[in-house]
Amino acid sequence: MQTYTENVQLTLPNVDMGFLRAISKKMGWTLKRERKSGIEKGLDDIRKGNVYKAKNSEDLLKQILG
Numbered sequence: 001m002q003t004y005t006e007n008v009q010l011t012l013p014n015v016d017m018g019f020l021r022a023i024s025k026k027m028g029w030t031l032k033r034e035r036k037s038g039i040e041k042g043l044d045d046i047r048k049g050n051v052y053k054a055k056n057s058e059d060l061l062k063q064i065l066g
Helices: 014-027 038-048 057-065
Strands: none
Touching: none
């Protein structure tokens, strides 16, 4: 008997990833996650306009920690 495979993309909350891992392990499925690099996340932020400018180093620290 020949086995065919199919790739499926799911969108689900992070809290359900453990459940998905458990099911895939029991069923013998292969689970792969594509993660964005830090640069890709940064470029996405720039495209969305999530860019902030600081007046000086004190203002920068206030934005980071505040």
